[in-house]
Structures are given as structure tokens and as C-alpha cells.
Amino acid sequence: MSSGMDLSAKGIHATNAKGPFEATSFTRHQPGPKDVVLSVKYCGVCHSDVHAAKDDPSPEKFPVMPGHEIAGVVDWVGSEVTKLKPGDHVGVGCMVDSCLDCEFCKLSNEQYCANGCTMTYGGEPKHGRAGSETTRGGYSTKMVVTEHFCVKVPKDLPLEVVGPILCAGVTVFDPLVHWKAGSEHVKHVGIAGGGGLGHMGIKLAKSLGCEVTAITSSPKKVDALRELGASRVIVSSDEGAMKGAAKSLDLIINTISAPHDIMMYHALLRPNGTLVQLGLVGKPHSVCQVPMLMSRAGISGSLIAGMKATQELIEICTRDKIWPSVEVVHCNQIDRIYDELMSKSSMPKRYVLDVANTMDEYCSQKQQ
Template structure:
């Protein structure tokens, strides 16, 4: 029998999120049913809820930074048991057969991975839902392959955003071999940026934060940044030319990046993580002159995400969060648009209103 589920969902692009009830599938043999305790609020949730990244299917319960406890398991589940502390990130399925999936890079699944919310649900017949519904809810059913173990050393509320903000920044740091001696700059100290600073510092890098003002300088230094650079200061930007091996660009709005490319040393790379929908001009000569690169990176695979969680537990790293009740989500979205959060909202799903 499908599992009755309470949630907060977007019902239209121009309307606030509101309470929503639906059903999840009963566990199939490889499924894990999770009682969701906390769900982080990602900027992409806002984009999806408002149909800013393409037409959305409503009602839509966002949320892909999920932390909770196993409530039930299918007959063939071997990795988890009832009571385990677990998480779910941005994916709940993939083809498992393409070269990317076989390499443990499910986020680059060639046919395309199944997003935790807003994607066509191949289990629609069992769940009664044509699309996947996310973590702004009290339960979720997920194939064990896409469930992560949250170490006991990590608080569930502060661990939830690691399932997106943590892995999104960890993956490029590992791909570009950041370690002792690396010089890393982070553009933007928000939900992604503050995790990039913490992780790069823990990996041994010398970290610089680039921002439009010094409003968050003390926070950046507390998180491990050694330097803080105002990118509106032309003299300071000129003095910092050719200083960095890697720039992690977390800005989600249209912004200037051509001048920032000049900050890269020879063979340096700027990795784009922000979800921008407009073109950002980059000129060939600065790239050619120092063999620089502009690249992109998308979350991380399941194996890599578990490695990140274990690393965070070992080094005492978690997100800086502000916990909210589900009925505060619309206010949280408004504050996110004003960059008024330090540094991730997390919804306490225990405060979901009871069904009428």
C-alpha cells in the first residue's frame, strides 16, 4: 500500500509553497524508506519552484538535501537497516549501465539521472506520482544504491546540506587534485562557497575568498580563508593576477568573469558551479596566454559523496545553518534572493503540520 506523505509544495510558478499530501511507493526489494528529519534548501529549489530552469510540473515538492532515519527496507537491501542515519542527495536513480554510471559518476549518466524531485518517476505506477517529489516532506522511498550513510559524528541538521552544497564543492576540489600547497580562490561566500572554503582548507590549500564587499570577511577567516579579496577593487585584482591554481566560482547570477580569469596562474582552472542562465563572456587571449581553462562540475557520484561525508566527519566539517519550520519556506526563499542567509536554510520536518 502506498505510503501517505505530507509535504510543502509549489503549486504554480507565481504562488507560494503550501501544504501538500501525496503517496510514496511501498518499498520494492532494493528500496529504503526514510523518515525525513531535515531537508536543506538549495537555491536551485527556488529556480525549480518558479519554473526558471524550464517548465515545472506542479504540484512540486522540492528538496534534495535530505537527512533522516531508515524506517523500513526492502527484502534485498543489504547496506542499511531500520534506525540507520542516512541521507539522499540530488539523484534517486540512473541507468546504471552507461560508461559514466559504470565509473561511479552517476551524475553524468548519459541517458540522464533521475532527479530527487521534478523528474519523470519510473515508479509512477507504484507511487501514484508522475514525477519525483523531494525532501520538503516527511518520507521518501529510494533505491539503496542512492542512499548515503551519515556518520554519527555529523549532526543530521548540519549534515543535510552536505548532500548538495558539500558534494558540489568537494567534487571539483578532488578532480583538480587540491592538497597542501594548492592556491584556491572561492568566488562568493554563500551556501556553496562557505563549504568550498572549509573543504579546501581541510585539504591543506591556501584559500582566498573573493567577494563584492568585506561584509563576510570575518566569517571567511573563521572558516579557514587566509586572504579576502574585494573583486570590485581594481588595484587589488591587478595585484592578485596569476595567483591561483584553482578558482571555484559559486555565483548563481549573471556576473563578470573575464577579469577573474586573469587571476589564474599558468594551467589554472576556473570551475563554474553556479546555476546561471545567461552567457558569461570569456576572451581567448587570457586563456591562450597562460594555458588557462574554464570548466564546469556537477555534484558528484554516490561513491564520491560518501567519501565527502566521511571526510567531513573525520575533520569536524558541517554546514553553517539556520533551521526553519516548513511554513517559513516562502520567507526563506525571499531571504535567499537577498542573500540573507548564513549559510544554508534547513527545514525541520518534524514541524510539518499534521494532516487534517
């Protein structure tokens, strides 16, 4: 099937783990009858992007074009598309395909697809709906995505805040709902880490009626975390504060992506509590089972969210105006942003690339 559209795109990719990003031009795959072609307007910069582009020097993974916090406008839809039309606002998150046939996909847990989901960038197409080459992400001007993995965005939700909801938002929302945050026995929730995921965790846990404790390694983030809605902020290097908070939390959402001692956070759990690991840490954690036995407090993990939950969160954030804190930036700031994220010095917010208005200038500058 041919859309008759120009599928050429401009983008930003990394050709190795050490050097700066580079501009590139390429052509998106031909869309099928269930596909949507969209112009990318904004794309958030996630810490997972940093891991993908900078942490693994293996040459076989390059080039890589990150970006899975994508917001745009529909240009074209295939003949079998039913929920979207040209002109609609649309979002694309962390995955662009899965088998759609296994028990997990049928439960709308596509991220746990028994046959493996295809991630938005760096993924290998295996189910027939994401082209035939390694996937390229949203640091680009155009996307072709099958309708199932597109989220319809209400037009009264600003497009620049949409992308971070699709990753940072759903990544904390799904475990909050799964572990029943806000229910009778899960009222006291801790959010460890004060970056892109952490700041959305505070906002969403508060919206569910929880008393939120923010835990950060950075004293300079204390005021900002309180402003986001945390009723208590603990600096993790303050041994007295950490000891005083022992066994006070029913649930901890751990968004920290740097190596750290998780048992220090586990000590904050009440009996029957759960520490949920979200941040990507390359090195194995050291776990002592005695504290787990003595309080029946566990350690678990969670990965993004399925498409049903993602659509629900977009609607909740629109209705209740739970928006991520974002800073919209020119595409030429991409290397500086990565340096800041790698230094762990970023404040509680998400950087969002202004793809529509600055990609052309970025590419022209790089070609000079």
C-alpha cells in the same frame, strides 16, 4: 511488493513561480525489494531549489516539491537491501536513479549517466527505480529511495548538518579532488561566492592543505569568510584588490549563481589554472579567448558527485568534523528564506528545514 507501511506524506510545494508555497498531502510509491523507506528529519534549502521553484514560470513544470539535501531515519528496507536497516541514519542527495549500466555509472559518476539520471525532484523516472510520476523532493515527511542512492550516515554526525553535505559539500568536493587541490601545483585555491556552496568550499579546500582566497561581492561577508578559514578575502568590486590578486590562484571554484563577468575571475588564474563553474546562471557568459590563450588557463564545469564520492565525503566530514554552518528553521519560514536567497543577501550558511518537528504545524496553519 508491498511494504505494509503507511506511505502517506505531507509536504511543501510550489504551484506557480509567483505565489507562496502551499501545503500538500500525497502518497509515495510502493517500495520494491531494493528500496528504502525513510522518515525525513531535516532538509536543506539549496539555491537550486530557488531556481526550480521561482525562476521558470512555465506552468507545465508545476507543482514542484523541492529538496535534495535530505537527512532521515530508515523505517523499512526491502528484502534485497544489504547496507541499511531500520533505525539507521540515512541521507539522500540530488539524484535518486540512473541507468547503473553505462560507462559513467560504472565509474560511480552517476550524475553523468549516459542515459540521464533522475533528479530527486522534478525528475522524470526512466530507469524503473523511482516510481512512475515526476519525482517529489525532501520538503516532505517521507521518502522512498532505492538503496544505491542512499548514503549511510554515522550516528555521531548530527542529522541537521547532513543534508548540505550531500549537495553543497559534494558539489565543491568533487572538483577540488578532480583538479587535485592541495597537490604540489594546486596549492592556491580561490572560492568565488560566499553562500551555501562557497562556505563549504572554503572549509574543504582548507582541509586539503590549500591556501584559500575567498572572493565575494558583499563587504559584509568578509569577517565571516575569514572565520571559515580563508587566509585572504577579496571584495570583487575593489578593482585594486582584484588587480593585485591577478595570476595568483591555481584553481578557482566559482559558486556564484547570479549573472557576472567570469573573465574578471579568470584573470586571477596562474598559467595552467582552471576556473570551475558550479553556480547555476541562466544567462550565457561572455568569454574572451585571448587571456585563455596567453596563460593556458581554462574554464570548466562540474556537477554534484557520484555516490561513491558522496559516501566518502560523509565519512571525511564525520571523522574530521567538517560540518556546514547551518541554521535550523521552522517550515513556516520557507517563503522568507526564498526571499532572502533571491535577494542574494544570505550569509555563509545553509538554512535547514526542521521537517520532523514542524511540518505538521506548517500544514495545519496553511489549512486554516
